[in-house]
Structure formats: C-alpha cells, structure tokens
Amino acid sequence: MNRIIVEQSPPLRGTVRTSGAKNSALPIIAASLLSSESCMLEDVPRLNDVSIISEVLEILGAKVEKIGREELMIDASRLERYEAPYELMAKMRASFLVMGPLLARLGKAKISMPGGCAIGTRPIDLHLKGFKALGATIDIGQGYVEASADRLRGAEIYLDFPSVGATENIMMAAALAEGETIIENAAMEPEIVDLSNFINKMGGNVKGAGTNTIKIKGVESLGGAKHQIIPDRIEAGTFMVAAAVTKGDVTVKNVLTNHIKPVIAKLHEAGIEVIEGDDYVRVIGSKDIKAVDIKTLPYPGFPTDMQSQFMTLMSVAEGTSVMVETVFENRFMHVDELLRMGANIRIDGRSAILEGKSRLQGAPVRATDLRGGASLILAGLVAEGKTEIKDIYHIDRGYSDIEEKFRSLGAIIYRK
Numbered sequence: 331m332n333r334i335i336v337e338q339s340p341p342l343r344g345t346v347r348t349s350g351a352k353n354s355a356l357p358i359i360a361a362s363l364l365s366s367e368s369c370m371l372e373d374v375p376r377l378n379d380v381s382i383i384s385e386v387l388e389i390l391g392a393k394v395e396k397i398g399r400e401e402l403m404i405d406a407s408r409l410e411r412y413e414a415p416y417e418l419m420a421k422m423r424a425s426f427l428v429m430g431p432l433l434a435r436l437g438k439a440k441i442s443m444p445g446g447c448a449i450g451t452r453p454i455d456l457h458l459k460g461f462k463a464l465g466a467t468i469d470i471g472q473g474y475v476e477a478s479a480d481r482l483r484g485a486e487i488y489l490d491f492p493s494v495g496a497t498e499n500i501m502m503a504a505a506l507a508e509g510e511t512i513i514e515n516a517a518m519e520p521e522i523v524d525l526s527n528f529i530n531k532m533g534g535n536v537k538g539a540g541t542n543t544i545k546i547k548g549v550e551s552l553g554g555a556k557h558q559i560i561p562d563r564i565e566a567g568t569f570m571v572a573a574a575v576t577k578g579d580v581t582v583k584n585v586l587t588n589h590i591k592p593v594i595a596k597l598h599e600a601g602i603e604v605i606e607g608d609d610y611v612r613v614i615g616s617k618d619i620k621a622v623d624i625k626t627l628p629y630p631g632f633p634t635d636m637q638s639q640f641m642t643l644m645s646v647a648e649g650t651s652v653m654v655e656t657v658f659e660n661r662f663m664h665v666d667e668l669l670r671m672g673a674n675i676r677i678d679g680r681s682a683i684l685e686g687k688s689r690l691q692g693a694p695v696r697a698t699d700l701r702g703g704a705s706l707i708l709a710g711l712v713a714e715g716k717t718e719i720k721d722i723y724h725i726d727r728g729y730s731d732i733e734e735k736f737r738s739l740g741a742i743i744y745r746k
C-alpha cells in the first residue's frame with residue numbers, strides 16, 4: 331500500500347470537512363511540555379507528523395494518550411529527559427519545536443540538528459539567535475545543538491525574516507522567562523495566533539500574535555488547558571483547487587475564510603466562483619480558467635504551501651502564468667513530475683513560467699515533498715488515464731484520510 335493511484339475523474343461534487351491544522355497542532359503539542367499539568371487538545375489531525383512529535387514527547391518523559399478519534403491528552407508532569415535523538419529529528423523537522431519548551435522548563439535541551447530537506451536547506455539560525463538573546467548558551471557539535479540556561483531572561487529580538495518556526499520556538503521559551511520578551515518582525519501566520527491562544531489559556535501572557543510585534547511577559551509556571559486546533563487552511567485550499575481544476579462544485583466545511591484570503595483572491599482572479607459562508611467556502615469551477623501570476627510570501631501573502639497546487643491549476647489554464655517562490659529556495663521539485671504528465675513549465679531561478687492549456691496525461695510519478703505530492707493528485711484527477719504516485723509518505727505527513735475525502739467527492743483514487 332505504498333502508492334496512490336488517481337484516475338481521470340468526473341468534476342468533483344459534494345461537501346468535505348477539513349481537519350485541524352498540522353502546522354498548529356505540531357507547535358501546540360510541543361507547547362504542552364511547558365506545563366506539569368495535563369493538556370487536552372481537540373481536532374488534532376490524524377497524521378504521521380503528529381505521531382512523530384508525540385513519540386518525541388514520550389521519549390522526553392511525557393505521556394501522550396489518544397482519546398477518541400482526534401483528541402490528545404498530554405501529561406508532561408514527568409518531563410525529565412532533554413535529548414531528542416537524530417532518528418526522530420531526521421523524520422520531521424518540526425520536532426525542533428521542542429527546543430524552546432525544554433529550555434524554558436528544564437533549562438537544558440540537546441536536539442539533533444534537523445538538516446535540510448527537499449524544499450530547501452532550512453537553517454535554524456533565527457531560532458538560535460532568539461535563544462541566545464534570552465540568555466541561553468548554545469553549543470553545536472557532532473550533529474547536535476545543545477542549549478542551556480539557569481533562567482531565561484526576557485529580551486528584544488529582531489528576526490531577519492519572519493520565520494514561523496523561530497517565532498513559535500522563541501514564544502514558547504519566553505513564556506516562562508523572567509521579564510518581557512519582544513519579538514520584532516515576527517511571523518503573523520494564523521498558527522502563531524493559535525499557539526499564543528493556547529499559551530494564554532495555560533496562564534501565559536502573550537500579546538500581539540497575528541501582528542509583527544509579539545510581547546511575551548514570562549510567568550513562573552503554566553497550568554493545564556483544553557484547546558481546539560484551528561482548521562487547516564492548506565488542506566482547505568487543496569480541496570478548493572481540486573474543485574476548480576476538475577470544474578466541479580465543492581463545499582469545504584470547517585474553514586476560517588479570513589485565513590484563506592489570498593487563495594480565494596487568486597481563484598477569483600482565475601475566474602472561479604467562490605462563495606464564502608461563516609465556516610465554509612463553496613467553489614464552483616468555471617469552463618475557462620484564466621492564467622494568473624503568483625508570488626509566495628509570508629502571511630498574509632500567498633502561502634508557499636499552496637504554490638504547487640496552483641501550479642497544477644495553471645497548467646490547464648488559458649494563457650501564461652508566472653509563479654515566483656520567495657520563501658523557500660528549492661520548492662520546485664514537483665515541476666519535473668508535472669512535466670512527466672505533460673505540463674509545460676520552465677524554471678528560471680526562483681520563477682516558474684507556465685504555458686497553460688496542457689493536455690495532462692497519467693504517468694508514474696513521485697511525490698517529492700508534501701505539497702508537491704498533493705499537486706500530483708490534483709493533476710491525476712484531470713489527466714487522461716491513470717497516475718501512479720510513489721513516495722506517498724510525504725503526502726501522509728500532512729493530509730489525513732486523503733483518499734476517503736477525495737472519494738467522497740466522486741474522485742477515483744485508491745491506494746495500492
């Protein structure tokens with residue numbers, strides 16, 4: 331069962347519900363380490379990445395218990411160990427998010443360097459700059475980052491780039507530091523706001539999340555909390571593009587429309603009808619899809635995590651589009667696979683130039699990374715014949731019940 335097969339499908343129709351956001355669940359699970367009381371998390375997506383970070387927490391001494399389908403109870407009262415080994419870090423970069431909570435709670439952390447991955451080198455210099463500013467001593471050697479501090483102290487930290495992970499790691503470390511921390515040029519993603527809400531429910535004092543200046547007043551200790559993870563805006567966006575590319579009519583439920591404004595705007599520009607409800611969007615495909623240009627940017631700009639899905643849409647659009655990737659330096663790996671399916675794409679540095687109106691054909695392809703894999707499913711839905719996708723572990727990192735959800739909309743998709 332390590333391949334996903336997608337056959338040319340009818341226009342997708344029906345209703346699908348998005349799960350909780352992977353990119354909120356991962357930092358919030360890590361943040362549960364900040365308290366010695368139990369935390370209850372709801373709407374936690376059933377993903378491989380969630381299992382991996384849960385394993386990391388368990389290695390550190392926390393108890394992670396699945397309650398029902400999408401709830402996790404985390405008890406970090408016996409947090410003792412402070413070392414996250416290479417084997418787990420190699421599986422998922424986001425495991426590095428335990429560094430801030432470990433430093434805050436135990437004054438010590440030894441974490442394997444996360445290393446690069448398909449979409450770029452993804453350094454951690456901004457995380458470390460933040461920890462150093464809070465008074466931690468950092469040693470790097472033999473593939474590990476070791477950090478220690480008797481007590482972290484609040485500081486003013488300017489991020490050279492609004493890194494999501496660095497903002498989260500620093501927020502978590504600062505939550506138990508002495509005094510106030512100010513993060514300037516902070517990331518403004520909705521997942522940062524979700525993390526800040528969780529820390530505040532635990533008794534923390536974080537203000538300004540969702541703007542580029544976040545102020546964190548450290549507290550002596552944090553308590554337990556119950557929290558529901560926000561909906562996954564990237565999963566929602568993926569189903570919205572699926573509706574558009576198949577010229578279908580799909581309602582995506584459990585959506586915070588404010589979080590997907592750039593996706594809605596680009597679909598409108600492409601001539602696709604999007605109806606916004608309180609907690610849903612309905613996407614009605616159009617016979618003619620217009621080419622649009624896209625530039626990925628930190629939030630509230632167009633999300634890099636939606637770039638590859640739009641590339642599939644633009645491959646069958648009317649005209650030429652230019653897609654510029656400014657967030658990651660190597661996020662065009664899926665282009666070679668789309669070329670195998672008949673797309674007409676040329677890469678020029680950080681830009682991809684797409685000639686639309688391609689007649690896509692099913693082919694054996696490889697998921698090069700999570701969203702690249704999603705773009706191949708979308709291409710497979712409209713390609714003539716059968717598309718066989720391998721290396722689907724990338725897709726399983728970020729989409730739960732993906733075939734079931736697509737099948738419920740009429741797609742012909744299965745695992746073999």
Ligand SMILES: CC(=O)N[C@H]1[C@@H](OP(=O)(O)OP(=O)(O)OC[C@H]2O[C@@H](n3ccc(=O)[nH]c3=O)[C@H](O)[C@@H]2O)O[C@H](CO)[C@@H](O)[C@@H]1O
Binds near residue numbers: 424451456
């Ligand atoms: C688990 C999670 O939430 N993942 C998301 C998070 O990743 P992640 O938190 O890793 O992304 P960042 O915002 O940190 O990275 C953005 C850019 O900053 C660079 N950088 C980052 C940190 C650092 O210390 N130094 C540095 O140079 C990176 O190499 C990259 O080019 O935000 C990305 C950007 O929206 C999304 O694509 C990912 O889905």
Ligand SMILES: C=C(OP(=O)(O)O)C(=O)O
Binds near residue numbers: 635
């Ligand atoms: C790049 C992504 O995730 P991660 O940061 O977990 O690799 C993603 O969700 O598209």
